[in-house]
Amino acid sequence: MTKKTVDPLERVEKELKKCVKCGACRANCPAFTAFQREPAVARGKVALAQHIMKGDITLDDGTYAAMSKCLLCGSCVEKCPNQVPTDEIVIAAREALAKRRGLTTFHKAVGQVIKTRKLMNLGAFAASILGPVFFRKIPATSGLRLRFPVPFIGNSRHIPQIAKKSFIASHPEVIQGEPGKPRIVFFVGCMTNFVYTGIGEATIKLFQHLGCTIIIPKDQQCCGLPGMSGGDLDTVRELAEQNLAALEAHQADYVMTACATCGGALHKLYPLVIGKRNPELKERLKALADKTVDASVLLKKLGLNPEETGSSAELNITYHDPCHLRTAGITKEPRALLKGTPGLNLVEMEGADRCCGLGGTFNVYHYDSSLKINAGKTAAIQATGADAVVTGCPGCIMQLSDGLKQAGDKTRVVHTVELLAGQIKR
């Protein structure tokens, strides 16, 4: 094995030694719950990474299969007595695998799509450009006929409708607010831009209500997370630089996301994947990370009064913690806002903090297991008797909707901001 192949894992060499194989991760790992085999659990992947480093196993199909069985949900990290960052280890291992074996046809396609310059600004053309990859217009024999989680194509999956016009294309780049009020750069994300545009609309309404100036940079790109989950970190690095330039260009007080996953990319992934060899870029990305804030946290901080803005319809709701908010410690803010909204009655579900099972590529390669994990979530939601399940990530929204619909359940799935902006008319 050449030195170069192992490179990404060297990033986490020190962390690998921290794992004592106690097995605590078995209690918390959703992938292990689904597969019930050790290669699916954190300590198994750490053991494999250790052996890759030693050079006594190769980056072959078996290693690839094991490393693919991870949702990167971070629950093992939170519960680990030694705080072993298995998520970072898996990301590094996937990068090593991709470098060694080359990207899969699927991930090459993903990379090409998410790197398309001006992708986010394609407007009405989006669907037709994305079509060949995302939709079933491809012959069954083509390697491009792939199931992709954003927006997902599955055999039995309920596919969300794609918007006629993308969110970014539907809005001016700057929506001027009141003088003296915060200037906010809105990092939209693909799901909100192309599928759940309502989340974007609600977000704008709320921050306009607070008098903020909202900037929606036209040249922002995909956050890159779909690339990351396949080990295509070079694409992530490329997108990190492009997004950095796009977001830095506007003098703003905050960079705000309403997508937990995009927030996770800006906040944690970018600084992580840019090596020490590029200190200047790393510093700038760190500064960007410090400025990045989730919509719910910022709304709370800027003193949104949900009594003025929020839905007043009587509704029993339950809240699902997206992994990328939970691992960033954001669990209280959305709940506080929802509890303060007239008419809403929050009933906690069992295991609100457990992953929905989407996990980027996981959902593509392990759809059955993803469904299994999701089924647990569906049951927990149903047990609350809630009329709607609320969450802060469009990815989770898609996954939860799919689970509920497949169970023949009509419970609505909505984003926190959609309920908070329920009363605002434009």
Next chain:
Amino acid sequence: MLEARILDKLTEIVGKENIATEVQDMICYGYDATQMEFLPDAVVHPANSAEVSQVLALANREKFPVFPRGAGSGFTGGALPKGGGIVLVTTRMNRILRIDTDNLVAEVEPGVVTEAFQMEVEKLGLFYPPDPASLKFSTLGGNVAECAGGPRAVKYGVTKDFVMGLEVVLPTGEVIRTGGETVKGVVGYDLTKLICGSEGTLGVITKIIFKLLPYPDSKKTMLTVFDSIDGAARAVSTIIKGKIIPTTLEFMDHATLTCVERRFNLGLPAEGRAVLLIEVDGDRDLIEKQAEQIHALIKPLGLVQFRVAKDAAESEELWRVRRLVSPSLRDVNPDKFNEDIVVPRSRVPDVIRRIEQIQQRYEIPIVNFGHAGDGNIHVNIMIDKTVPGQLEKAHEAIKEVFQAALDLGGTMSGEHGVGLAKQAFIPMELTADQIGAMRAIKRALDPNNILNPGKMLPVE
């Protein structure tokens, strides 16, 4: 390496979904919490006792080793396939078969996770007290095989005290029942007790009948801080002598507290040298009285803080101190040897003094905490394996710690077992005749030495 025809037969028994031979799978079933590693030749996941029986009969006929494994969270290497062979994982057998509220018994398969079982019985107002630290992920089968303990052993005893009967597959393939579900029963040898703690060397447990208790009405948690380690150690025996049996009596020494405090800043008093975390449970009025009695008993022993949790949330806050111990220890040194000696409760102060002397003599940090209420102390010898000579020093220190426990009328392991980790030390505790008797049992049940060979008893 196993011959292809044997692998074919194993595949026939468990199905191709439930056998693995790829190197990645071997790595993932080659470790446990000891940080030792031995790779098996194959891993099988049988679904029931019939499949286990067929696997063992085949192994006995073809003479290849079988290593039973639950969650693989053991501290002594009991589930490790040293020398190669197959690992037999019990986690597919994970059903709770019945919870009998008329007779307060439950029957389970071995792969059920301890905490999952506790939660189910608690829904019915019942109680399964054994609480090893690994209860969120360890399996009941593993708990029985290792006779797991835990903090609540002070009042309620250990796993074997709750096992009424078993279904066991013998190394030669026969499936037998031991014990039963009656409170009394004296027909034949007590094979149930023999299997409990036998570390998977005498049979594979495929069903367990547990005794259950009514769930206690309420509990009270107290965090007590002492100005000397001796004061805390004496408090343990004073409480027991005062005829109060708390549910738990957890001890943490100064080194432990320093680690926890440094990392988590819990605001423990600076003059504190040792902590006892005490919990009592039972009838509400009774435990109020017991808490007062405990306070009165330990006050003269250099008590500098006595905190009583007002509610469940505060109780959880106090327990946090104890739970944070394990993650904090590695700040002392990267590698630890976690031993679990036991002495009669009245000798806890003596053994703590002896360990302090050993620590000074060897100049390596030893951190002590654990279930002092039943005399079980977790002695953590903290070293850095990369520093030359430390490993050897640790080995010598461990030997002396064991000797101290034995001199004081104790044992070298209360709940972790022997496995591979303590095998070499066994002759310190057991006589040649005792070992001979144990070997005779092993030979009688496992004539070809195929089940978890090379474990527990010293290598001949």
